[in-house]
Amino acid sequence: IESKDQVTSTHVRRVQNLSLAIARHLGIPAGEQMRAIEAGALLHDIGKVAIPDYVLNKPGRLTPDEYEIIKLHAPIGAEILTAVDFPYPVVPIVRSHHENWDGTGYPDGLAGEAIPIGARIISVVDCFDALTSDRPYRRALTDEAALEIIQERTGHMYAPDVVEALLTCYRDV
Numbered sequence: 429i430e431s432k433d434q435v436t437s438t439h440v441r442r443v444q445n446l447s448l449a450i451a452r453h454l455g456i457p458a459g460e461q462m463r464a465i466e467a468g469a470l471l472h473d474i475g476k477v478a479i480p481d482y483v484l485n486k487p488g489r490l491t492p493d494e495y496e497i498i499k500l501h502a503p504i505g506a507e508i509l510t511a512v513d514f515p516y517p518v519v520p521i522v523r524s525h526h527e528n529w530d531g532t533g534y535p536d537g538l539a540g541e542a543i544p545i546g547a548r549i550i551s552v553v554d555c556f557d558a559l560t561s562d563r564p565y566r567r568a569l570t571d572e573a574a575l576e577i578i579q580e581r582t583g584h585m586y587a588p589d590v591v592e593a594l595l596t597c598y599r600d601v
Contacts, residue, residue: 439557444469446553446594446601447546456545460516465546467514468521472550475505475522484517486594487564502526503535521546525554528585548587552578552594555586571598 448462449467456462469539476484479501483494490498506523524538524547531539533551543551559574569577582591 439561440470440473442557442601443472443550443553446557446598447549449597449601450549450553450590450593451546452547453597454589455547456560461546463513464516464518464521465549467516467518468525468546469548469550469553471505471509471518472522473501473505474508475501477508478504480541482535485564491564497527499523515584517544517546520544523547525550525598527551529587530584533585543587548590549593554585555581556594556598 443465444466447465451465452460456465479498483490483497486494502523502525506519509519509522512518521544523535527533527536527538527543527547528551529540529543530535555578556574559569559577560571560576562568575598578586578591578594582588
């Protein structure tokens with residue numbers, strides 16, 4: 429993933445670290461679920477290996493067709509990981525990390541508690557890290573500006589309890 433995507437090199441580790449902190453804050457016990465979140469955060473963008481470079485590293489806004497292509501990374505990543513016999517539920521986390529709390533996300537239109545908790549956490553952290561990092565198409569936002577955007581999306585895109593945990597935990601990671 430890192431060799432293909434210019435911005436992913438440290439992104440997945442930051443997402444992993446903050447996702448685990450939020451999971452602990454939410455009271456997820458050590459064990460299978462925590463290991464699934466740890467692996468899911470690390471592997472959430474593995475499907476990007478199948479996305480053409482011109483889309484993945486485009487310096488400007490994606491066209492609607494390009495956006496449809498980039499959306500494929502979640503189900504492709506899940507498909508890739510089905511070949512691995514994980515002893516915990518990593519594949520559903522990778523597949524669902526772009527689902528929205530209100531059911532408007534992709535690839536399956538899951539909503540609320542139907543979205544795996546690991547995917548709900550990674551979704552919020554993925555957005556926070558993307559907003560606070562330089563990207564080919566824009567400069568990084570401040571933590572405060574990124575948190576404001578995430579709070580505006582709470583209850584629509586993001587689970588309220590996960591956003592609340594992010595607000596508590598992000599400075600410590």
